[in-house]
Amino acid sequence: MFYSIEELVAQAANYPSIGELMIATESENYGHTRARIIETMEKNLTIMKQSVEEGIAGVRSVTGLTGEDATRLNAYLQEGTFLSGTTILSAVRNAIAVNEVNAKMGLICATPTAGSAGVLAGVLMAAIDRLQLSHEQQLEFLFTAGAFGLVLANNASISGAEGGCQAEVGSASAMASAALVAAAGGTPDQAAQAIAITLKNMMGLICDPVAGLVEVPCVKRNALGASQAFISADMALAGIRSVIPPDEVVLAMYQVGRQMPQIFKETAEGGLAVTPTAQRLSKELLGQHSADSPTE
Amino acid sequence: MEHMRYTSVFDIIGPVMIGPSSSHTAGAARIGKIVRGIFGQQPDSVDIYLYESFAKTYRGHGTDIALVGGLLGMEPDDERLANSLEIAYEQGMEVLFVPKNEKAEHPNLVKMVVTKGERQLSITGISIGGGNIQISELNGFKISLSMGTPTFIIVHQDLPGMIAQVTNTLSASEINIGTMTVTRESKGEKAIMIIEVDQAEVGDIVKKITDILHIFSVNYFN
Numbered sequence: 001m002f003y004s005i006e007e008l009v010a011q012a013a014n015y016p017s018i019g020e021l022m023i024a025t026e027s028e029n030y031g032h033t034r035a036r037i038i039e040t041m042e043k044n045l046t047i048m049k050q051s052v053e054e055g056i057a058g059v060r061s062v063t064g065l066t067g068e069d070a071t072r073l074n075a076y077l078q079e080g081t082f083l084s085g086t087t088i089l090s091a092v093r094n095a096i097a098v099n100e101v102n103a104k105m106g107l108i109c110a111t112p113t114a115g116s117a118g119v120l121a122g123v124l125m126a127a128i129d130r131l132q133l134s135h136e137q138q139l140e141f142l143f144t145a146g147a148f149g150l151v152l153a154n155n156a157s158i159s160g161a162e163g164g165c166q167a168e169v170g171s172a173s174a175m176a177s178a179a180l181v182a183a184a185g186g187t188p189d190q191a192a193q194a195i196a197i198t199l200k201n202m203m204g205l206i207c208d209p210v211a212g213l214v215e216v217p218c219v220k221r222n223a224l225g226a227s228q229a230f231i232s233a234d235m236a237l238a239g240i241r242s243v244i245p246p247d248e249v250v251l252a253m254y255q256v257g258r259q260m261p262q263i264f265k266e267t268a269e270g271g272l273a274v275t276p277t278a279q280r281l282s283k284e285l286l287g288q289h290s291a292d293s294p295t296e
Numbered sequence: 297m298e299h300m301r302y303t304s305v306f307d308i309i310g311p312v313m314i315g316p317s318s319s320h321t322a323g324a325a326r327i328g329k330i331v332r333g334i335f336g337q338q339p340d341s342v343d344i345y346l347y348e349s350f351a352k353t354y355r356g357h358g359t360d361i362a363l364v365g366g367l368l369g370m371e372p373d374d375e376r377l378a379n380s381l382e383i384a385y386e387q388g389m390e391v392l393f394v395p396k397n398e399k400a401e402h403p404n405l406v407k408m409v410v411t412k413g414e415r416q417l418s419i420t421g422i423s424i425g426g427g428n429i430q431i432s433e434l435n436g437f438k439i440s441l442s443m444g445t446p447t448f449i450i451v452h453q454d455l456p457g458m459i460a461q462v463t464n465t466l467s468a469s470e471i472n473i474g475t476m477t478v479t480r481e482s483k484g485e486k487a488i489m490i491i492e493v494d495q496a497e498v499g500d501i502v503k504k505i506t507d508i509l510h511i512f513s514v515n516y517f518n
Contacts, residue, residue, distance in 0.1 A: 001303065022305050029303050030496060040306060047312045047373075061316075063356065102315030105358050105378050112308045113426060114318040120309075142309050149308035154300045158308070159425040161319070161349075161403065175308070212353040214316040267349075286356060 001025055005151050005192050005246040012188040019143035019182070041139050047109045048098070048121035055097020059104045063285050066215040067104065070097035087130045088227050095122030095226035099219040112149050112158040112171055115214045118222030119172035120145055123180060123229045131183055145179040148195055155247070156254035160207035160266040163257025165221060170202030170253065173225035173232075180233035196242035196249045198232040203253055206264035208271025211282035217272055311427050313372040319404055320350070320357035323423030325377060328366020330431060330443060331408050331419045333515035334488060336451030339410035341390035342367060347400035347407075350423075354395065363406060364391055372427060401432065415486065434488070439477050445492045447517045448502075453510040454480045454487040461508050462489060469501050486512065 002008040002025070008018070015021040026037050056074050060067030073093040076082060082089055095118035102108045102117055111120040124141055127133060133141065149158070152171045157163035177198045178191040186194075202225075210216040242249065263270030272278055302308065313322040332338065344363055346354050354360050362372070365380035368387070376383065384391055404423040409416065420433035431441040441447065452458050459478060466473060472494040480487035496518050505514045 026305050044310050044312060105315050107373060107375060108315050109310055109312045110318045110427065114313060114315050143305060146305035146309040150302055153302040153308060211356060213356045
C-alpha cells in the first residue's frame with residue numbers, strides 16, 4: 001500500500017503501470033482475485049458510460065432546478081462554431097450529463113463522490129475518443145485515477161462536509177488529470193505533477209449548495225473540473241513542474257479544508273447558498289414540500 | 297495500513313448508486329438494508345427519526361426514499377429506489393418520518409424503530425461519507441458497527457447453546473471472529489448476534505448457520 005504520492009510514484013516503478021500497482025495493492029489488501037477486481041471495475045465503467053449517454057439524451061432533476069444543459073451543449077458542439085476544442089467541450093458536456101442524471105436520482109458511479117461523479121466519467125469518455133483508448137486502457141485509466149484518489153482521501157479529504165468542494169470536484173479533477181497523463185503515455189512523475197497543478201487551482205473552493213441540493217453549483221463545477229483536467233494534463237505532459245511538491249500541495253489542501261469555516265462545508269449557510277435568488281429557490285423548492293420543519 | 301481511512305480502489309471509484317448524494321442517499325439505503333438485516337424480516341411499520349443534516353435536507357436528497365428502499369431490501373444501486381415509498385405502501389408497510397431539532401452525535405444520523413406484530417427493535421445508523429455507514433445503537437445499547445468488515449447478523453431464539461453452535465460452525469470452517477455483539481429483545485425471546493469476521497470469502501457458511509435449529513435469519517454483509 002502507498003500512503004503518499006511519492007510512495008505511489010516510487011512503487012509504480014516496480015510495475016508495468018500505476019494501474020497495475022493499484023490492482024496488485026487491491027488484491028493484497030482484500031485477498032480478491034485479479035479477475036474479480038477487473039469485473040467490479042468493468043461494472044463501474046459500464047455505469048459511467050450509461051450515465052453520460054442518458055444525460056446527453058436529456059434529463060431534468062427531481063426539483064427542476066437543473067437539467068438539459070448536456071443536450072444544449074451537445075447541439076452546440078455539433079454546430080461546430082465553438083471557441084475552445086472538441087475534446088474539452090465533449091468532456092464538459094459529459095460531466096454535465098452525469099451530474100444531471102445524478103440530480104434526477106438516476107444511476108451513477110461515485111468518483112470519488114456522487115456530487116463530483118461527472119468529472120472522471122466526463123473526462124474518460126472524451127479521452128476515449130481523443131486517444132482511441134482500448135477497453136483495457138479504459139479500465140487502466142480508472143485504476144490510475146483510483147490510486148491517486150486514495151492518496152488524496154487518506155491525506156486530505158474527499159468529503160465536501162469535511163473539506164469543501166476542493167475535496168470533491170478538486171480531488172476528482174486532480175485524479176482525472178493524472179489518469180489522463182498516464183493514458184497519454186506520460187510518466188508516473190508527470191502524473192503526480194498534474195495532480196499538484198490541478199489542486200493548486202482548486203484550493204479553497206467552497207461547498208455552498210443552493211437549498212442544500214446537489215445541483216447548483218455542483219453541475220457546473222463538475223463541468224469546469226473536467227475541462228481543467230485536460231489543461232493540467234497537457235501542462236504536465238509539456239514538462240511543466242509544480243514548484244511545490246505534490247505531497248505538500250495535498251497537505252496544504254487538507255489544512256485549508258480544516259481552516260475553512262463551517263458555513264462553506266455543505267451546510268448551505270454561505271456563498272451562493274445565501275444569495276437572494278438561492279434563498280427564494282430554497283423556499284420555493286423545500287417550502288412546497290414542507291410539513292418538513294423539524295419538530296421538538 | 298490501519299491508520300488509513302481508505303484502502304480500496306472501490307472506495308474512490310464507486311459505489312454505483314442512485315443519486316444524488318453518496319452520504320444522504322447511498323449511505324441511507326445501506327442503513328435501511330442493514331436495519332432489515334438486523335430485524336431479520338420486513339417490518340409492518342417503521343418510525344424514522346431524522347437528525348441534523350438528515351432532518352434538514354432529507355427530501356431534497358431522497359434520504360427518505362433511500363431509507364425505505366433499503367428497508368425493503370434494495371441496494372443503493374437499485375433503480376426501484378425512486379418508487380420505494382409507493383412499493384412500501386403496496387406491500388402494507390407503514391412509514392412515519394419525524395425530523396428532529398435536537399443535536400445528535402453526528403450530522404447525518406437516523407434512528408429507526410421497526411415493528412412487526414409484538415416485535416419491536418430500535419436501531420440508530422449514521423452516514424459517515426462516500427456511502428460508508430456505521431450502526432451506533434441497537435435497542436438502547438451503544439454499539440459501533442462499521443460494516444466495513446465482513447459481518448454476519450443472525451437473529452435467533454434466545455436459548456442456551458445458540459451462541460456456541462454458531463461459533464462452532466464458524467470455527468469448523470476456519471473463519472476467525474474479529475468482534476462479536478450479542479443482545480436480545482427480552483429473556484427467552486428473539487436474540488441477535490452481530491459477528492465481524494476476518495475473511496471476505498465465507499463459502500456456504502450462511503446456509504450452514506441457517507440450518508441450525510432456532511435460527512430465524514442469517515444476513516451476511518461483505
